[in-house]
Amino acid sequence: MCLITFNWRNHHRYKLILVANRDEFFGRPTAPLHQWENGVYAGKDLKGGGTWMGLHPSGKFAALTNYRDLDNLKEQPISRGKLVKDFLESDMAPKEYLERVKVKKDDYDGFNLLVGDGEQLWYYSNYAPSVEMVLPGLHGLSNALLDVPWKKVVDGKRRLAKQIQLGGLSMKDLAAVQYSQVEDKPENLPKTGVTIEVEQALSAAFIRDIQGYGTVNVSVLLWGVDGEVRFLEQQVNKNGIISSEEKLSFFMT
Template sequence: MCLIAFAWRVHPAYPLVVVANRDEYFERPSAAAQWWAEAPDLLAGRDLSAGGTWLGVTRTGRFAAVTNYRDPARVRADTESRGHLVLAALQAPDLNDTARAIAQRKGDYNPFNLLACDGRDMVVVESEGDGVRRLAPGVHGLSNHLLDTDWPKLHAAREGLAAALDTLPAHEPLVAMMRDDRPAPDAALPHTGISLAWERRLSSAFIRAPGYGTRCTTVVLVGRDGRCRFLEQRWNADGDADGLTDETFTIPCWPAGSACTGAQSPLP
């Protein structure tokens, strides 16, 4: 992903709310979000080039997503795909142990930010930061720098999500806010080692560039009752809707590893 806004333990009915845009070259092959045949509890898209994923959830109550940390001078061709970090965070037995292990070998990957949650803890591993950070409740944003960096599109996404919380369980306001393709003013642009033209293109929430852009918008809503809704709206190179995955399922024990409390109430 290249832009993630999320609310952790803010909404009384939805302890986890995520909305994210995946930006990628359109020529890079990928599969739509679906339940994986070889991992039946895993719901995610698939990078058909390297085999990993950018964002996913599991029936056991795990969530994870990754963004690239933008620094062209640090990119190497001989590293493992960062999409495998998401799979590790989704499938490993203990989230915190896995996050610490990833932090210890962060140099094996191109710069990244990994966000993961098991219902008890929400953590972020930043390859350019220190260790594993356990996040306090709040509305946060993550793009191609550190968590909550004051980039214009990240600030707008956090404000937009905070306002949209009052409209839940409707997903349309979340998707609409991530469709904002207005670039930031030049004076507010970050300096990440790319050209000014590309800084402008990448400064909007929804990217439209030659051969590159926002490929999908994903919404994840996890209710206090353990019901999870996962929605992936895909976009073509013209920015038009191009397929939808919409799944709702019950997490047996939420948070993950907690004692089951019996029947779950329906998702509103």
């Protein structure tokens, strides 16, 4: 994932309301959202073997974004998608898991990791000093630290708040929160190791094809206080058009 906007334990009906865009090379082999043999609900990165976001019906949730720092990439890093996969397959509590990840933080390129169990949600980045609990409320996460006010993070939080206020919680209405292709002004852009032209293109929430790279799917997750989960994943082609979608509904045990 490269943009996650979410409302955590701040709604009478839902523990988690989340909308996310995954930005990736269009040619990277990927399986769409499905239930794995081990029970996990997620898409799968068929190259690295992990995933960017998923849930286990035992009550676990995890999601990942890359921390973009292309000037400091590792020579032989472990695939970051395994951080999500390993938590969903583990029996560890969220904070315990992240403390263990912290010990091995230098084995990975830059990442942001959210892990939760329905009662607590925790966050860690290998660019942050410590593991921290996510407080109830509205949050945004892109390719910098949690709630760093990049334009697409601020705008995404505003649009999600508006949808919640209006009661517009249909899956497709929520997906539209992340459809914006508006870019930030050059003078506001961070320096993450790419050219200014690419940096500006990456500043949009929904990224059109940039040399084979862009938004490849949009996901919506609604986790009810009653345990019901509704999960939507829309696949996006190189033309920026939604080509197919997967919907799943299940209950946490």
